[in-house]
Each structure stands twice: as C-alpha cells, then as structure tokens.
Amino acid sequence: MSDKKIYFVSDAHFGSIAGVPSRENERRLVRWLDQIRSDCEALYLLGDMIDFWYEYKYLVPKGYARFFGKLAELTDAGIPVCWLTGNHDVWLYSYVQEELGVQVLDGPLQISLKGKSFFLDHGDVLGDPSRGTHFLDWMFHNRTTQWLFSHVLPSTWGIWLGLRWSRHSYFKRKKDGCQQYLGEDKEYLIRFAKDYAAAHPDSLPDFFVFGHRHIMLDFQLVCRSRVIILGDWIEQFSYGVFDGSDFSLETFE
Template identity: 30%
Template sequence: MSLPAYFISDAHLGVNPPGAVPDREKALVRFLESITGKASHLVIVGDLFEFWYEYNDYVCRNHFDLFFAMRELVKSGCEVHLLQGNHDFAYGDFFPKTVGAQVHKELVLEIQGKRVYFRHGDGVAKSDFGYRLFRRILDFPLNRFLFRQIHPDWGMALARFVGRSSRKVGESRVIKMDEYLHWANRMLKKTGSSRCILGHHHVPGVWNVENGVVASAGDWMKKLTYIQMDAGELNLNEFRTLG
C-alpha cells in the first residue's frame, strides 16, 4: 500500500502578520517530524518563505530547525519538492545540494497512479498583469546581481519591508477563484494530468472541474492547513498539534 503524500503552501516564514498562528514555524517543524518515515512525497507549493535569497556564504540561520527537519524527511525516503513562489523565487542550489529538496517553477509527478500538476499560481489571474511585469524586473539577471551586492542583513530588511507593503495592498484584492479554476482546468488538459495543486491565493479547498480535480492547501499562516493524498484522493486537513 502506498504511503500518503502531503502538500502545503504559503507559510511565508520570516514574518508574523496580524492574525498569524503563534510559533507556526515550530508547528511546521513538528508537522514534518510527524510525517517522517510515513510519507512518499512532500510538495511545498510556493512561498515557504516571506523572502529567500542565497548568497555564496550566507543562509538565514533563523530556519535551522526547519532545514534539519526537511533533511531528515528526505533521509527517511520521502521525495521533497519546493516550488518557487512570488516571494521566494530566488532559490539557488542550497536546498538541492544541502537539504536534498528539489526546486521547481512547475512540476508534474506520478503519485499513487495519478498524474499531478503543481504550480504556485502567481500571475495566473488576469488581474495579476502588473505583478507579471514587476516579477520580470525583479528576476532580471542584472537586478539579481545588484541585489547580491547589498549586505545580507540590509537586503533581508529591505525585502521584508517590500513584502509588508505588498501584503497590505493584497489584503484588499478580491480573489476570483473562477479565474484560477479555469486556468487549472486548461493546464490539466495540457499536461495530461488529473490533479492540479495550486497555492498563492490562500483559499483552501478541493474543486471538481471538467478535466479533473483542483486543490489548494490554503496557507500555513492563519490556519495550518494541508492536503493529504491517499489512494489518489485529495483531502484538506488542519494540523492541530501545537503543544
């Protein structure tokens, strides 16, 4: 019998906005420990961090316990995959080389006899046009090089300030789920998949569409929700062991 697979997204570790679950990174470490040796796959569907940038000799020490828990999960035989989000798209080789977690922009996996397509989901909605342009600017090689010249402490502080500002703007944005579901339905057909897992919009749920099933784990901020896949079925759960 196949082991279950787990999908989470949008933890935005590194910030504690109003309404966030206290010590949610510690809860995430406990969650990873609870599935170690009991999971075939863990896919983090983007925005694990509020901000991520790799320097040649610098990695944020605040997440050491998380790195260790992920490494132990990999050593137990679980495939761990990280998707780039709109907050943590600047991954380098730290996770593949040191932790053993693979990094992707999008991903297709065969799990429990089902073809599953993963994408964070930023830039999907028609209203994300301005963001798509901004992302191109941020991801331009020259701009990435210039940012690398900033001292890591200053760079992290600047990025968190920008992140807080963008979050305040985003709080008033209306989520149009029909746009995400329409796009996901097209991608199911395009990739020959029967399951599509998205993040980004922070809306937890499982939806049936014409070409398969679309699911989102919501976020690991205000509710510690995750998707568990058993025998091809997608189930939305909440991690409650916080003590």
C-alpha cells in the first residue's frame, strides 16, 4: 500500500460577503495544497468550499481563480479530487468536472480508502429533524426550482440573492452561538451516526467524516468507529488526514 495520504477539507465559504478575508483564505488553501501535493493520494472536499455557487449554461460566478487553478493542477498531475456538495454549493453541475477534472458527488458517499471504510457527507441534512432544513434541501435539489432559477431569474439577481442568503446564514450562526460543540446528545451528526450504528451493526464505517458544523471534533462512537467533523477554512484552517491506519485532525499555519 502506498505511504501517501488522503486529505479532507471543507467549509471554506470562498466568496463570502460577510466580511471574512476570503481572498487571504483562498491563498492559504492554495499554500496548503502545495504543501500536501507530494504525499496526497486523493483529496476530498466535503462541501461549502464556495459561499454561493450557481452555474448557468454559459456562465459561472466570478472568482476562485487560484483555488480552481490549483485543483486543475492536482487533477492534471493525476491526483483524484472529489467534491461532495454542501448546502452552499449544491449547484455544482458540470463546470468543475469538465474544466477542472474534479469529480462532483452529492453525498453521502460510502467508500473504502486504504483498507478502511468511510462514510462521507457534508452533513447539512443528516440527523437534522427540522422540516425547514429538509424542505430547503428538497427545493435546492428540485429540477423545477433549478430550471426556474436558471431561466426565469436574471443571473445577477440569482447570484445576489444567493450571496445575501449566505451572509444571512453566516450571521445567524454567530448569533445563535452554535459554533461550539453542543454535546453528543445535541449534535445531529453524532445522533445520526449513533442511529446508523444501531441500524447497521455489521457494516459500521470505521470513520464518519463530515463538514458543515464548523467545529473540529473527533468523537469515539463505539470501539471501532469514529465521527470526525472537519472544522472550517474560515477561522480554524483545519483539515483531516488519513495515512492508512490513523485519522487525524490538524490545522495549517
């Protein structure tokens, strides 16, 4: 087995208009990708890398040139990059696949990596009992709503609305004070993993890896299964790395 590693990162929210230094964060991510490149076997982006992405048939949003260029460089060098969509970048249709060679998937993804089993997802819906969350998820993935958004709303309004919505959710998160770990009974993703473990005792993944919560968490679910939440690339600059035997959460710079 190769001694290269699998890397995981999520929630950079590039392009945010909530007053975060997005360009600086983007440069930092590119430096990180440069650093891991030589021992990176595969890279998993677990969603919300972009604060609001919507692509039209002939148009994509401005920005992200350094980030996208670096992804293209990795895939050109034969390093697989997989992007699991989050709730802010649901609408990655074909552009990054065709232009950057990045595989785009809607999670959850169950996959074996270097001999261990992984359950990967952005984590915005799993375990969340709120009807609002499920309704939004349904609406975001609905073909008709997508068609209306693409063809009826002018692109300027569409992107403006999206960025405003994203900024609203950024400040709501701050106001609600849910940037901290809420405890295993209140964290939806841990609750989801517990239910999953109870329902699938024979096919329990070694690692559940999620984004979305913007907290760094490494939680021992049962003796041979852990729940990892990756943190973010806004304030924590955290990532996950799996070397074939152990998974660790680290921070960059």
